[in-house]
Ligand SMILES: Nc1ncnc2c1ncn2[C@@H]1O[C@H](COP(=O)(O)OP(=O)(O)O)[C@@H](O)[C@H]1O
């Protein structure tokens with residue numbers, strides 16, 4: 120597995136990576152397997168064991184290392200003239216999850232949330248740490264409201280960087296990262312295809328925050344005054360790019376649309392309810408057009424170019440199983 124190349128990433132085959140699970144303590148208990156099944160996704164349990172358990176272990180190592188850095192910072196900041204000067208409190212560890220529409224970001228994020236929230240093993244000489252509190256937010260809450268997208272002529276650019284209130288998203292993550300006791304985010308409804316007026320989600324100083332969205336690895340826009348602005352990714356301690364071949368992602372997108380037509384779209388309040396009253400072929404034609412004119416160009420122009428900014432790239436095969444991984448060297 121030795122990697123002597125000068126590339127910024129270490130490439131690991133599935134076999135290399137899954138061998139690391141031998142070093143991952145705490146295999147899943149039967150109750151945890153049941154709980155994971157209850158997440159609502161069809162996740163193969165071998166995949167959880169071979170790919171996502173080692174990933175959760177790696178993330179815990181990063182969290183611990185970050186705590187170590189904070190202690191070093193506190194030592195540095197301690198004023199020798201007033202030894203009682205207050206130490207900096209720990210701030211949440213922030214993980215970004217990026218990738219195309221329908222590549223599996225939500226599934227990976229929900230899984231990581233469940234795995235990271237498991238109680239951690241006792242380290243020698245230390246009391247058993249409490250199970251971390253892990254919160255998850257999706258960036259769709261920061262999409263501009265439908266009326267505003269219509270006003271700006273952006274309805275066919277939904278998911279493109281300009282369809283979001285990027286400042287509000289960055290401010291949200293900056294506030295969480297800074298340790299604010301309560302930070303709120305707007306909520307998007309896939310049912311009505313719009314922001315829900317008056318609804319918010321509140322994040323209260325979690326140990327770990329997962330921020331999932333198409334554009335979370337986008338660099339900052341240059342400021343009007345040419346001063347550098349910050350982007351949401353500047354607050355990430357770790358990031359994952361979920362990668363797959365475009366033809367596979369299109370197939371997953373169409374498959375999900377077909378499933379939603381049998382379930383969520385049946386609700387008369389659904390924005391897509393009309394697609395339950397036409398033939399499957401007609402409904403799929405609409406989905407294919409949305410893929411070809413919105414989601415695929417967004418992937419090509421905006422999302423895929425951010426892949427090289429991620430700490431870890433998961434490369435999926437046609438059946439969602441991870442075939443290879445690229446882990447950034449520090
Ligand atoms: N690991 C996986 N195994 C099987 N199916 C998956 C997996 N990940 C995602 N899917 C399926 O692929 C589709 C897209 O996944 P989703 O997590 O909703 O994507 P995104 O959040 O990127 O839009 C869904 O139908 C989901 O059930």
Ligand SMILES: CC(C)(COP(=O)(O)O)[C@@H](O)C(=O)NCCC(=O)O
Nearest residue numbers: 220257258259277278332333409413
């Ligand atoms: C809501 C989305 C922009 C994704 O949001 P996000 O990743 O920011 O949470 C996307 O799922 C979407 O609805 N795109 C519009 C095109 C389509 O209907 O597929």
